[in-house]
Amino acid sequence: MFANGPAFRLLPRLDQDNEFFWTGGKDGTLRFLRCQACRQFVHPPTPRCPACLSADVAPEPVSGHGTVHSFTVNHQQWIPGSDPYVIGLVSIDEQPDIRLMTNLVDCDPDGTLIGAPVEVAFEENDDVFLPLFRPRSDAGSATAGPEEAS
Amino acid sequence: MSAGPPLERQAAITGIGQSDVGRRLGRTDLDLTLDACLEAISDAGLTRDDIDGLATYPGAGTGMAGFSGPGTPEVQDALRLRLNWHHGGSEGPAQIQAVIAACLAVGAGLARHVLVYRTVTESTAQGEGGRQGIGGSGGGSGGVPRFSGFLQWSLPFGAVSAVNWIALVAQRRVHEFGLTGEQLGQIAVNGRRNAGRNPKAIYRDAMTLDDYLAARMISTPLRLFDCDAPCDGSTAVVVSHADYAPDAPRPACHVNAVGTALRGRPSWDQFDDMTTMAARDAAASMWERTDLRPADVDTAQLYDGFSILTMVWLEALGFCGRGESGPFVEGGSRIALDGALPLNTAGGQLSAGRLHGFGLLHEACVQLRGEGGDRQMPGRHEVAVVANGGGPIAGSMLLTRGSG
Numbered sequence: 001m002f003a004n005g006p007a008f009r010l011l012p013r014l015d016q017d018n019e020f021f022w023t024g025g026k027d028g029t030l031r032f033l034r035c036q037a038c039r040q041f042v043h044p045p046t047p048r049c050p051a052c053l054s055a056d057v058a059p060e061p062v063s064g065h066g067t068v069h070s071f072t073v074n075h076q077q078w079i080p081g082s083d084p085y086v087i088g089l090v091s092i093d094e095q096p097d098i099r100l101m102t103n104l105v106d107c108d109p110d111g112t113l114i115g116a117p118v119e120v121a122f123e124e125n126d127d128v129f130l131p132l133f134r135p136r137s138d139a140g141s142a143t144a145g146p147e148e149a150s
Numbered sequence: 151m152s153a154g155p156p157l158e159r160q161a162a163i164t165g166i167g168q169s170d171v172g173r174r175l176g177r178t179d180l181d182l183t184l185d186a187c188l189e190a191i192s193d194a195g196l197t198r199d200d201i202d203g204l205a206t207y208p209g210a211g212t213g214m215a216g217f218s219g220p221g222t223p224e225v226q227d228a229l230r231l232r233l234n235w236h237h238g239g240s241e242g243p244a245q246i247q248a249v250i251a252a253c254l255a256v257g258a259g260l261a262r263h264v265l266v267y268r269t270v271t272e273s274t275a276q277g278e279g280g281r282q283g284i285g286g287s288g289g290g291s292g293g294v295p296r297f298s299g300f301l302q303w304s305l306p307f308g309a310v311s312a313v314n315w316i317a318l319v320a321q322r323r324v325h326e327f328g329l330t331g332e333q334l335g336q337i338a339v340n341g342r343r344n345a346g347r348n349p350k351a352i353y354r355d356a357m358t359l360d361d362y363l364a365a366r367m368i369s370t371p372l373r374l375f376d377c378d379a380p381c382d383g384s385t386a387v388v389v390s391h392a393d394y395a396p397d398a399p400r401p402a403c404h405v406n407a408v409g410t411a412l413r414g415r416p417s418w419d420q421f422d423d424m425t426t427m428a429a430r431d432a433a434a435s436m437w438e439r440t441d442l443r444p445a446d447v448d449t450a451q452l453y454d455g456f457s458i459l460t461m462v463w464l465e466a467l468g469f470c471g472r473g474e475s476g477p478f479v480e481g482g483s484r485i486a487l488d489g490a491l492p493l494n495t496a497g498g499q500l501s502a503g504r505l506h507g508f509g510l511l512h513e514a515c516v517q518l519r520g521e522g523g524d525r526q527m528p529g530r531h532e533v534a535v536v537a538n539g540g541g542p543i544a545g546s547m548l549l550t551r552g553s554g
Binding site: 071076 | 295298302305309313317321322367369371
């Protein structure tokens with residue numbers, strides 16, 4: 001019923017700050033920059049931790065688990081040939097104030113979607129691995145909370 | 151706040167002007183701009199020789215075709231202005247930042263009469279080349295551009311328009327506050343009703359709530375008439391030192407306070423509260439600079455690039471509590487021309503055309519001066535608030551009517 005995304009993917013331009021993020025899906029792992037001093041995750045990537053201003057920031061893996069904070073079903077043909085697709089805003093479980101705009105796949109965009117647990121599912125496009133999210137396969141079972149990776 | 155009244159209170163809007171407004175007028179941006187500017191200068195009882203300051207938003211060459219209008223050098227030269235101060239730029243407290251900058255320049259004594267304009271020719275630009283894409287650069291295969299900055303986080307997922315980013319705010323409000331389409335639709339229906347009394351408006355035919363709800367979805371929960379109408383047009387004002395106000399031929403609109411704050415993250419998607427936006431901070435900072443309160447405001451001219459932005463501004467400015475704008479506008483009577491808070495009385499951008507914030511400023515002055523004609527609000531018209539911007543972009547201004 002809903003496409004996984006637009007008919008054509010516009011892609012990020014890779015640079016030394018963002019390459020780890022956009023190519024991390026190669027091994028199936030979502031990564032964020034993390035401050036090695038105060039352990040804060042940093043997004044979008046910046047050269048210093050915005051919390052403690054340490055320059056010691058490095059990519060670290062996260063679980064790939066998140067929660068749907070909001071969504072919208074796009075119907076407008078910005079990109080010709082696109083079927084309706086679901087744009088999501090996903091909070092990352094390890095640090096919910098970090099959010100990713102994404103496409104939500106294999107889901108029903110109804111009143112229950114906000115708050116739903118989701119997991120990353122990468123889609124390869126050229127050299128870029130886009131982090132899409134789908135309903136969590138183990139949703140409903142007790143899982144570690146946001147403190148898991150802290 | 152430091153001792154003494156805020157600097158912007160030394161400024162007053164003494165003249166207003168507006169070009170023809172319409173779809174695909176086929177005229178250049180400079181042509182429209184000069185119409186608006188000359189009208190504003192004359193309206194202020196001045197000649198171009200009196201103008202010693204010039205400002206615009208956003209300045210030449212910014213954004214997509216038809217977006218920026220002419221830059222200040224072009225307008226200065228066309229009018230052969232001799233300037234003591236000039237300014238153009240896109241980063242700051244929304245479109246109205248150009249007016250705010252003019253107020254500060256006047257307060258600082260850098261200029262006495264500042265001409266400020268905003269011009270769009272987006273409708274003609276679309277007619278010539280179709281809807282423009284968002285620009286990117288280099289790095290892709292097959293000549294397809296790639297994207298940096300904020301756009302890299304949204305475009306890959308087909309979130310290519312501000313309506314998509316704003317829809318995430320709207321949907322979150324559906325979830326947290328129970329916002330309904332019937333409530334949201336009141337912004338569009340109210341605008342259309344008012345546009346029917348504005349001869350320059352783009353859409354003037356009556357629209358019912360059913361019409362609104364029947365229109366196609368753009369990005370849920372936002373429908374076609376939740377989105378503003380691109381147009382061609384230019385708006386100009388003259389910001390003078392307030393001591394000129396008694397000599398101005400029309401009642402001056404005194405600047406009481408401006409709202410400029412951005413305390414949350416400057417981001418469409420990382421803002422701390424996704425039910426609101428930078429509007430929250432700009433509005434708060436405006437009220438910190440005045441003894442006037444929301445209850446003193448007679449009319450609100452609030453940005454409606456998308457209807458949901460107006461809802462956010464209503465709450466940000468304190469006309470109702472957080473999450474309460476849905477019930478506040480429900481039924482539409484409170485925000486109607488004869489309601490307790492007449493809103494977007496010229497039709498707003500949704501129906502009168504996307505004059506990009508300055509149309510709202512112009513209308514605030516029209517109402518304060520009592521020159522609205524068929525659409526003049528009944529009753530007291532002493533205080534107006536103007537708000538511009540959405541997402542991480544927000545600026546506001548409180549205006550009071552002078553004697554005269």
